[in-house]
Amino acid sequence: MKTQRQTQKDQTRKLLLDTAIVQLAKDGLITTKTSDIAKAAGVSHGTVFVHFPTREILLSEVIEEVGMRIASRLNELAGNGGSVRDILTAHLKGLSEYEAFYTRLVVENNLIPEKSRHTLIMIQSAISIHLNHAVEREVSLGSIRPFPTHLLFNTWVGLIHYYLSNADLFSPNHSVLHRHGQTLIDHFLTMISP
Amino acid sequence: MKICIACGMPMQTAADYPQGDMEKDYCLYCARPDGSMHTFDEKREGLTNFIIKTQGLDEEAARKTALEMMAKLPAWKSYFNP
Numbered sequence: 001m002k003t004q005r006q007t008q009k010d011q012t013r014k015l016l017l018d019t020a021i022v023q024l025a026k027d028g029l030i031t032t033k034t035s036d037i038a039k040a041a042g043v044s045h046g047t048v049f050v051h052f053p054t055r056e057i058l059l060s061e062v063i064e065e066v067g068m069r070i071a072s073r074l075n076e077l078a079g080n081g082g083s084v085r086d087i088l089t090a091h092l093k094g095l096s097e098y099e100a101f102y103t104r105l106v107v108e109n110n111l112i113p114e115k116s117r118h119t120l121i122m123i124q125s126a127i128s129i130h131l132n133h134a135v136e137r138e139v140s141l142g143s144i145r146p147f148p149t150h151l152l153f154n155t156w157v158g159l160i161h162y163y164l165s166n167a168d169l170f171s172p173n174h175s176v177l178h179r180h181g182q183t184l185i186d187h188f189l190t191m192i193s194p
Numbered sequence: 195m196k197i198c199i200a201c202g203m204p205m206q207t208a209a210d211y212p213q214g215d216m217e218k219d220y221c222l223y224c225a226r227p228d229g230s231m232h233t234f235d236e237k238r239e240g241l242t243n244f245i246i247k248t249q250g251l252d253e254e255a256a257r258k259t260a261l262e263m264m265a266k267l268p269a270w271k272s273y274f275n276p
């Protein structure tokens with residue numbers, strides 16, 4: 001059994017993570033102030049540092065949290081035995097739930113601390129391996145052509161990231177994934193079909 | 195549900211465990227053929243190759259990421275905090 005104190009600590013941590021996701025998406029991963037996160041969460045500035053000793057640790061943990069949520073969404077929607085289409089659809093579904101934050105991540109990727117970038121690489125690997133399992137099944141059925149794992153994944157992610165990072169051109173004031181996601185899935189599948 | 199202490203993978207069913215042994219704290223990808231857990235060097239190389247295969251990273255960049263990831267996992271704590 002968790003003590004009441006521990007439960008409260010967990011709740012504050014979760015509140016800070018959820019608030020940071022929104023605030024970082026709004027003001028940018030590099031430029032958002034921890035004091036603004038504290039204010040938005042309704043806690044003192046010092047409380048942030050009780051849970052996350054440095055800003056860098058906070059950022060790394062927020063990225064990990066969002067990544068885990070996207071990966072587990074993929075698992076939940078297309079985990080065992082999903083088709084390639086199921087995996088791509090679930091991936092975009094997960095991304096669209098954190099679209100503003102994820103877009104920041106794509107755009108600011110070269111600027112964030114190395115530690116956070118490593119976190120992102122591990123999450124992408126988890127998604128890549130999911131996609132690969134589905135691809136292997138469909139290659140053996142002859143419905144998809146074989147490609148090296150990394151090239152297939154990078155082609156998919158490259159496409160999505162291009163649309164996200166230029167969302168202002170493809171879909172101003174609207175979710176670019178809602179507007180174009182289905183088209184991108186269809187196009188990608190057509191490209192890898194025999 | 196347990197999380198593999200050596201690579202962080204969630205272990206949902208017996209099929210995720212070495213030789214189906216759900217008593218173990220590590221997953222089948224972190225086990226040798228005899229069921230024992232990989233060494234630090236084996237896991238580092240395994241993860242490095244995994245990252246290269248799944249994302250095509252440069253070998254040194256992939257190895258750095260592998261180490262960063264291992265630093266967060268209980269199985270390898272002693273290698274990072276001497």
Ligand SMILES: [Zn+2]
Pocket residue numbers: 198199200201202203220221222223224
């Ligand atoms: Zn493992």
